Amino acid sequence: MSFQPVKFYQTGTFTVGNRLLVPEERSVQANMERTNSLNSGHRACQGCGEALGARYAIDAAMHATNNQLIAANATGCLEVFSTPYPETSWQIPWMHSLFGNAPAVATGIAAAIKIKRQKGLKDDVRVVAQGGDGGTTDIGFGCLSGMFERNDDVLYICYDNGGYMNTGVQRSSATPPAARTATTMPVGQQPGNVFGQGKFMPAIAMAHEIPYVATATVADLRDLEHKVKKAMTFRGARYIHILVPCPLGWGAASQDTIKLSRLAKETGTFPVFEAEYGELTNSSKIRRVLPVEEYLRPQKRFAHLFGKTPAVATLVRLQALADKNIRKYQLLDKEAN
Amino acid sequence: MLKQMEGSHAVAEAVALCRPEVICAYPISPQTHIVEGVGEMVKAGKITNCEFINVESEFAAMSVAIGSSATGARTYTATASQGLLFMVEAVYNASGLGLPIVMTVAxxxxxxxxxxxxxxxxxISQRDSGWIQLFAETNQEALDLHIQAFKLAEELSLPVMVCMDGFILTHAYERVDIPTQEQVDAFLPPYEPRQVLDTHAPVSIGAMVGPEAFTEVRYLAHEKQMQALDLIPKLAGEFKTIFGRDSGGLVRPYRTEDAETIVIAMGSVLGTIKDTVDEMRDAGVKIGVLGVISFRPFPLDAVREAIKHAKRVVVLEKTFAVGIGGILATDVRTSFFGFGIQIESYTVIAGLGGRPITKASLHELFEKAGRDDLPRLTFLDLDWKVVNKQLERERKMRRSGPAAENILRDVSSTAAHLG
Incomplete structure (x- = not known):
């Protein structure tokens, strides 16, 4: 964990019991005065990783900004399940415009705030933009790159569930290789999503040399809270990419959302790290490296790899990708392994 | 103050006087001089308390405008042509959300x-987008319409497009009367948004609306534009009181009182048409002109009132609906259809892609119309020889090649396409 020197290994996880901490170090979610920015009653599926990630992220951002936060939201699951007219789960000023423009809308909000501050607004209002992986890595990519390049004062949060789940589980450029989606069916010579395609947005964000880039999963929510709060200490463009399992799209049990998130990290499939101004500054180490198979097997989107004749060659390729992540993002805990 | 200046710079001056708070733009000809102008003024501190943002696309420009307008900032952008098309999704979004953005379309x-x-x-491709569209006839009017546009947009909470002819107005040097800051401040109060992203009173904007309420929300957009039909002339009146000149309004009739033929058009071509009409009037022809300033909302009553006594209308438009013909002409016909008014109507497509509209061609056209000797749909100065040659080529050859390039070759070999 990046924010304190002592590691608490309890119940086989990194979770830190709040009662062991001094009050100011306790989690935002443990605070009686947490804002419930994304309030209960929304329409997300059981076990939705995105709903969980968004609640923690936005509550942490609210905490860090003294509740002076405005959010721009891309079209997608998060937008749809949180605001079925005339209801809304958002307890903060929130705006949805289009699928591909959340970063630019946020730029506009930040520009307006800057002028209002010049004209006497006392509150230091901050801006967050959020979207799924489709809205981020595909259709919103141009606007996101523009926002990064101008270094606009916006925190962009991508909730990555590896596909267009809202429209019925189609492939995005964040869909992992070999995964089954409605547009990469497990048929033909190369079942599932092809290898050698797709993009890893955090690396692209780093290439823009923006002040802060981080990845996180919903398995380590203290880490997520910490990164959101840390992001709010910077001015300029910031990017947090959160892996959020989708029980529907992944074909996983809804009670396995946290477990799968942890396995994604512990296998090296999803690297958890921080970077500042384009340079890697911190990696969340893997305690015990697990084979990718442990992450893949519980998910029906990879079921075709584990049939009567296991797709050994494909598994080897997926393992190689995880190993590469481990090297590239320095994920190995040398003490533990 | 009277000044000799380029149309784009006149518009930039007008925008500056309106105290904009966020300006975002992506360059596209012939809009560039406008945003260069305001950009320089922001950088030099001539426009204070304003953020100028160079964005990466027109889609981003309109999206930034949506964000800033929803946060309560007076917001301006400008575009043209492909740029407008590239931002279309956000154009509809801005009007659907009821955000009073002002945008120049060159x-x-x-x-x-x-x-x-x-x-x-x-x-015109955005006629159904829910934006108000005002067309300027001169650079002075372009300047004035921008000042009116901010007030109109903010009173109705609807976005307004001020349309001015690219190059013909944007790049033309003309004398313009630049108002004082005091005059503009007296006309245009600070922006008080109807809806705003405010941390002290959080709202959700842009929720999903299903069949149970969508029709009502959409109807409201129409209702707002109907309100604009009353507000536009009212603002033109207020404008005259403060600035001392006629600018804006719904329509502008010229020598229509006893006219048997009324020519209807929008934008700068009205100048050439009026000159032609003056000459024909001198020769005793009963002809007049109706300029349409407000294309959306379309002033059906005002148009009908202006033309009802005429024998015929000639609607001259710088665009067309491929596969049917006129667009403005269809709207004009809607104004008198079902009112028991017998008017012949002719549609003339003219000036496409910068083709000059000459007085000589207009003379011939209006004389033919006066004899009711005009097809219902005319393409002014269309070179039939070139068109027929290409049609012949396509009949003869399967792989006849790209049409535009063929026509360019044919035209350069005859070089007689500009009248």
């Missing part, structure tokens, strides 16, 4: 074939 043709010169295809 009217330019739409490709393919790519063409940077003037016609009205770009803004």
């Amino acid at each position: 009217n330019r043709a739409i490709g393919a074939p790519i063409n940077i010169w003037n016609d009205h295809s770009d803004s």
Whole structure:
């Protein structure tokens, strides 16, 4: 964990019991005065990783900004399940415009705030933009790159569930290789999503040399809270990419959302790290490296790899990708392994 | 203050006087001089308390405008042609959300074939987008309409497009009367948003609306535009009181009182038409002109009132609906259809992609119309020889090649396409 020197290994996880901490170090979610920015009653599926990630992220951002936060939201699951007219789960000023423009809308909000501050607004209002992986890595990519390049004062949060789940589980450029989606069916010579395609947005964000880039999963929510709060200490463009399992799209049990998130990290499939101004500054180490198979097997989107004749060659390729992540993002805990 | 200046700079001056708070833009000819002008003024501190943002696309420009307008900032952008088309999704979004953004459209043709010169295809393509569209006849009017546009937009909470002919107005040096800051401040109060992203009173904007309420929300947009039909003349009146000149309004009749033929058009071509009409009036022809300033909302009553006594209307438009013909002409016909008014109506497509509209061609056209000797749909100065040659080529050969390039070759070999 990046924010304190002592590691608490309890119940086989990194979770830190709040009662062991001094009050100011306790989690935002443990605070009686947490804002419930994304309030209960929304329409997300059981076990939705995105709903969980968004609640923690936005509550942490609210905490860090003294509740002076405005959010721009891309079209997608998060937008749809949180605001079925005339209801809304958002307890903060929130705006949805289009699928591909959340970063630019946020730029506009930040520009307006800057002028209002010049004209006497006392509150230091901050801006967050959020979207799924489709809205981020595909259709919103141009606007996101523009926002990064101008270094606009916006925190962009991508909730990555590896596909267009809202429209019925189609492939995005964040869909992992070999995964089954409605547009990469497990048929033909190369079942599932092809290898050698797709993009890893955090690396692209780093290439823009923006002040802060981080990845996180919903398995380590203290880490997520910490990164959101840390992001709010910077001015300029910031990017947090959160892996959020989708029980529907992944074909996983809804009670396995946290477990799968942890396995994604512990296998090296999803690297958890921080970077500042384009340079890697911190990696969340893997305690015990697990084979990718442990992450893949519980998910029906990879079921075709584990049939009567296991797709050994494909598994080897997926393992190689995880190993590469481990090297590239320095994920190995040398003490533990 | 009277000044000799380029149309684009006159518009930039007008925008500056309106105390904009956020300006975002992506460059596209012939809009560039406008945003260069305001950009420099922001950088030099001539426009204070304003953020100028160079964005990466027109889609981003309109999206930034949506964000800033929803946060309560007076917001301006400008575009043209392909740029307007590239931002279309956000154009509809801005009006659907009821955000009072003001945008200049420096009217330019739409490709393919790519063409940077003037016609009205770009803004007319957005006629159903829910934006108010005002067309300027002169640079003075372009300047004045921007000042009116901010007030109109903010009173109704609807976005307004000020359309001015690319190059013909944007790049023309003319005398303009630049108002004082005191005059503009007296006319245009600070922006008080109806809806705003405010941390002290959080709202959700842009929720999903299903069949149970969508029709009502959409109807409201129409209702707002109907309100604009009353508000536009009212603002033109207030404008006259403060600035001392006629500018804006719904329509502008010229020598229509006893006219048997009334020519209807929008934008700068009205100047050439009025000159032609003056000459024909001198020769005793009963002809007049009706300029349409407000294309959306379309002033059905005002148009009908202006033309009801005429024998015929000639609607001359710098755009057309491929596969049917006129667009403005269809709207004009709607104004008198079902009112028991017998008027012949002729549609003339003219000035596409910057094709000059000459007095000589207009003379001939209006004389033919006066004899009711005009087809219902005319393409002014169309070179039939070139068109027929290409049609012949396509009949003869399966692989006849790209049409535009063929026509360009044919035209350069005859070189007689400009009248």
